[in-house]
Amino acid sequence: MKKFINDPYDVVDEMLEGFLDVHKDYVRKLDTARVLVRRDAPVREKVGIVSGGGSGHKPAFIGFIGEGILDAVAVGEIFTSPPPLACLEAAKAVDSGKGVLFLLGNYAGDVMNFQMASDMAKAEGIEVAQAISTDDVGSMPREESSKRRGVVGSFLGWKVAGAKAAAGGTLEECKKAVEKVNGNTRTLGVALSPCTVPAKGSPTFTLAEDEMEYAVGHHGEPGTAKIKMMSADAITERMTGEIIDDLPFKKGDEVAVLINGLGGTPHLELYICYRRVRRILKEIGIDVGLSYVGEFFTGLEMAGFSVTLMRLDDELKGLLKAPADTPYYKIQRGG
Amino acid sequence: MAETIKPDQVHRALEDICDAIEAHKEYLSELDGAIGDGDHGVNMAKCFREVKKKLADTEATDIEAPFKAVGMVVLNSVGGAMGALYGTFFLRLAKEAAGLKEASLSDLVRMFQAAEKGILEIGKAKPGDKTLLDTLVPAVRALEHAEKEGKKLNEAFSIFEQAAEKGMESTREMIAKMGRASRLGERTIGHQDAGATSCYLILSAMARRLYE
Numbered sequence: 001m002k003k004f005i006n007d008p009y010d011v012v013d014e015m016l017e018g019f020l021d022v023h024k025d026y027v028r029k030l031d032t033a034r035v036l037v038r039r040d041a042p043v044r045e046k047v048g049i050v051s052g053g054g055s056g057h058k059p060a061f062i063g064f065i066g067e068g069i070l071d072a073v074a075v076g077e078i079f080t081s082p083p084p085l086a087c088l089e090a091a092k093a094v095d096s097g098k099g100v101l102f103l104l105g106n107y108a109g110d111v112m113n114f115q116m117a118s119d120m121a122k123a124e125g126i127e128v129a130q131a132i133s134t135d136d137v138g139s140m141p142r143e144e145s146s147k148r149r150g151v152v153g154s155f156l157g158w159k160v161a162g163a164k165a166a167a168g169g170t171l172e173e174c175k176k177a178v179e180k181v182n183g184n185t186r187t188l189g190v191a192l193s194p195c196t197v198p199a200k201g202s203p204t205f206t207l208a209e210d211e212m213e214y215a216v217g218h219h220g221e222p223g224t225a226k227i228k229m230m231s232a233d234a235i236t237e238r239m240t241g242e243i244i245d246d247l248p249f250k251k252g253d254e255v256a257v258l259i260n261g262l263g264g265t266p267h268l269e270l271y272i273c274y275r276r277v278r279r280i281l282k283e284i285g286i287d288v289g290l291s292y293v294g295e296f297f298t299g300l301e302m303a304g305f306s307v308t309l310m311r312l313d314d315e316l317k318g319l320l321k322a323p324a325d326t327p328y329y330k331i332q333r334g335g
Numbered sequence: 336m337a338e339t340i341k342p343d344q345v346h347r348a349l350e351d352i353c354d355a356i357e358a359h360k361e362y363l364s365e366l367d368g369a370i371g372d373g374d375h376g377v378n379m380a381k382c383f384r385e386v387k388k389k390l391a392d393t394e395a396t397d398i399e400a401p402f403k404a405v406g407m408v409v410l411n412s413v414g415g416a417m418g419a420l421y422g423t424f425f426l427r428l429a430k431e432a433a434g435l436k437e438a439s440l441s442d443l444v445r446m447f448q449a450a451e452k453g454i455l456e457i458g459k460a461k462p463g464d465k466t467l468l469d470t471l472v473p474a475v476r477a478l479e480h481a482e483k484e485g486k487k488l489n490e491a492f493s494i495f496e497q498a499a500e501k502g503m504e505s506t507r508e509m510i511a512k513m514g515r516a517s518r519l520g521e522r523t524i525g526h527q528d529a530g531a532t533s534c535y536l537i538l539s540a541m542a543r544r545l546y547e
Binding site: 008009033076077078079080081082083084085086107108109112113115116139140197199200202204217219220221222 | 364368372373374377378381410411412413414415416417418419420422423457458513514515518519
């Protein structure tokens with residue numbers, strides 16, 4: 001294992017020490033638990049938007065704390081769900097009386113810990129709802145889509161929830177908006193090389209020089225198949241085709257396209273893949289209303305990318321375009 | 336007068352668990368690495384190091400106190416599915432032991448039944464899904480059976496431990512239905528489940544302290 005780390009047990013705390021100093025204008029850490037919140041939390045008269053999960057996904061989750069997206073994040077160990085106390089403290093720190101929405105990906109640990117936190121928060125008189133993302137087409141067949149993993153489509157859900165809350169939405173309205181995102185969003189990932197969890201020290205899978213891992217998870221979970229290397233256009237076509245068929249996306253739809261780097265793939269390659277998605281959609285007659293290319297949700301140093309399509313309507317498009325000001329994502333007013 | 340276990344025995348049993356986890360952390364990670372993400376041993380070790388520190392500051396005034404102290408640490412230190420499941424396990428043992436200055440076999444049967452129920456509720460898995468339940472459930476059944484047959488406390492916990500071990504070994508032939516391993520389907524056959532193994536380490540460390 002070659003990594004710029006010290007003791008593998010300390011990576012998350014040492015990362016947070018650096019992050020908190022750089023982004024102190026945006027975030028602060030609670031004394032009670034490993035939770036980062038907006039500097040000005042709780043924001044009055046606003047639903048609190050809380051997410052949380054394992055670390056190792058920079059810039060997710062904590063890079064999106066701020067105006068218009070997340071109010072707080074419960075920070076777990078690398079690829080390990082945060083404990084219920086952290087989720088509860090996050091809820092308490094952002095509740096202004098309008099309730100708190102927990103946003104999580106569909107992983108056993110996250111589901112259990114947030115469920116326990118929900119029960120605790122309710123017992124303390126905080127109104128809590130939760131929405132679970134399941135956008136990863138590669139993780140389970142369509143018939144079992146509720147068991148799918150939540151991956152980078154979660155970011156679009158956070159953006160929509162944050163904007164809905166900022167616009168004065170109720171807890172129920174914020175939850176409905178995120179569920180609409182989840183119902184209309186599909187992602188598929190591919191990797192050229194695995195990642196190594198520091199505490200484990202060995203890669204999550206192995207690949208021959210001429211192979212890629214198809215339908216990989218963003219914790220380096222092995223995919224459905226090891227396939228031979230192919231061109232950017234060929235792999236992008238295969239992935240985009242599978243996503244389109246899954247929802248299915250149809251001629252006349254308007255979509256957001258998100259090309260996400262998984263940690264070790266240059267933006268140069270991401271733009272090449274984006275370009276091919278754009279052309280495929282144009283050929284079918286699907287409009288691209290919004291486009292995102294970059295790293296939003298990585299899996300440590302894994303080389304690879306994912307394609308996400310999200311079907312838009314006026315509400316979702318407006319919420320995605322609403323202002324945001326966070327360390328890693330900003331949209332200016334009127335932008 | 337039926338035989339009972341005392342708070343200081345519980346305290347020592349919990350310390351034994353910490354030592355058992357520490358001693359087997361590489362083995363647990365190795366098992367987990369075959370079909371999961373390979374961090375089970377590290378996370379368990381990190382968690383039970385915190386537990387050991389907490390136990391050093393915890394007075395075993397009654398049966399509930401040491402279980403509760405351990406449960407709170409397990410639940411809230413490392414997180415993950417294991418934190419929620421084992422945290423619930425110890426907290427339910429504690430809750431069912433509330434007010435007890437000593438515990439008889441029938442108290443212990445009730446406590447383990449409550450712990451089993453807690454894990455079933457939070458984890459949503461079933462026996463046969465290749466999880467820690469495949470260790471816990473047969474062990475609790477064996478304990479109930481031993482009590483009904485009028486076994487002594489030490490005999491009952493010896494039977495409990497054997498059932499836990501058999502249960503753990505039975506996961507080798509199962510297909511994982513929960514967690515990250517479930518996505519590998521039949522590729523999980525032949526691998527003993529890491530969670531079932533850590534559960535065995537926990538149950539056997541406790542049982543040995545209770546029957547020795």
